[in-house]
Amino acid sequence: MDISNLLMCPRCGGELDHSCKCLGCGSEYEQKMGVYSILYKDMGEDYGFSAWEFDESDIQKSADEYRAFREKYESCLTSDCKKAEQRLDEAVREHIKGCRGIAADIATGRGMLLNLVMEWNPELNLIGTDIDARILAVTKLVRSCGENVAFVGCDGRHIALKNGSVDHVFSFVGIANMPEPEKAISEVYRILKKGGTFIYKGLFMDRDSEGMRDLAERFGLGRIMDIELLTALFSDAGFKVVRSEIVASAVWGENPYDRYPFAGENCNYGLIVVEK
Ligand SMILES: C[S@@+](CC[C@H](N)C(=O)[O-])C[C@H]1O[C@@H](n2cnc3c(N)ncnc32)[C@H](O)[C@@H]1O
Numbered sequence: 001m002d003i004s005n006l007l008m009c010p011r012c013g014g015e016l017d018h019s020c021k022c023l024g025c026g027s028e029y030e031q032k033m034g035v036y037s038i039l040y041k042d043m044g045e046d047y048g049f050s051a052w053e054f055d056e057s058d059i060q061k062s063a064d065e066y067r068a069f070r071e072k073y074e075s076c077l078t079s080d081c082k083k084a085e086q087r088l089d090e091a092v093r094e095h096i097k098g099c100r101g102i103a104a105d106i107a108t109g110r111g112m113l114l115n116l117v118m119e120w121n122p123e124l125n126l127i128g129t130d131i132d133a134r135i136l137a138v139t140k141l142v143r144s145c146g147e148n149v150a151f152v153g154c155d156g157r158h159i160a161l162k163n164g165s166v167d168h169v170f171s172f173v174g175i176a177n178m179p180e181p182e183k184a185i186s187e188v189y190r191i192l193k194k195g196g197t198f199i200y201k202g203l204f205m206d207r208d209s210e211g212m213r214d215l216a217e218r219f220g221l222g223r224i225m226d227i228e229l230l231t232a233l234f235s236d237a238g239f240k241v242v243r244s245e246i247v248a249s250a251v252w253g254e255n256p257y258d259r260y261p262f263a264g265e266n267c268n269y270g271l272i273v274v275e276k
């Protein structure tokens with residue numbers, strides 16, 4: 001899918017020419033291995049993420065490493081947690097199956113959600129985005145993405161897509177990894193067409209848990225791991241709430257790969273669907 005006409009300079013909102021140069025401010029961006037990198041140096045400290053020096057063998061190596069990591073990670077999940085996530089996936093699938101047109105996935109990372117969307121709705125045109133443009137090249141390879149999937153390295157708080165350019169936006173815990181979630185949510189609102197939906201698959205914690213207290217104190221991210229508070233952020237941004245629900249819960253086990261939730265506390269598997 002050619003998405004060049006949907007791209008926008010996140011710095012000034014200008015059009016990009018065929019070489020990814022902004023016609024407004026002159027910023028120069030890149031496209032490599034089928035992935036756009038629409039990141040700029042003074043966007044903030046997170047620019048460091050977008051190490052853009054790589055070649056095909058490096059990407060292949062990362063893809064192999066990811067497959068091995070995923071196996072180890074899966075072995076740390078309890079069977080109750082796996083079952084709870086499956087129940088959430090069934091609920092998310094019901095919403096994603098009916099989507100048509102173009103959908104953007106925010107903070108695609110290794111593409112767990114992207115992979116499910118490709119399976120559930122193979123006709124949908126997808127744009128995977130992440131602040132780490134390199135990871136998108138790995139994901140493109142690992143997930144064997146077809147012609148209907150495009151990739152754009154950009155910050156979720158400065159999305160490089162034009163106003164009203166997509167019919168749907170999805171994210172799996174994407175916003176939970178970003179500081180300033182309000183900015184990302186207002187960007188989602190901006191890029192959606194009127195009537196378009198945002199479907200958020202999330203992992204949430206109990207409000208009164210130790211893990212939640214630690215997360216709030218250490219990173220100031222308490223609100224986005226509480227489904228009611230996160231839903232309120234969507235309403236504040238102008239969205240109409242269609243559904244906000246914890247679909248399943250399970251006790252989180254020891255897992256060296258995730259700081260949260262703490263072992264022995266609830267992990268709540270939730271879904272938020274909002275409409276512009
Ligand atoms: C755990 S992954 C999310 C899981 C992913 N959605 C999936 O389905 O596999 C978190 C991702 O958020 C990305 N991220 C962090 N800060 C970001 C930002 N400001 N804008 C966009 N992506 C960001 C990271 O680079 C990382 O790839």
Ligand SMILES: [Zn+2]
Nearest residue numbers: 009012022025
């Ligand atoms: Zn510009």
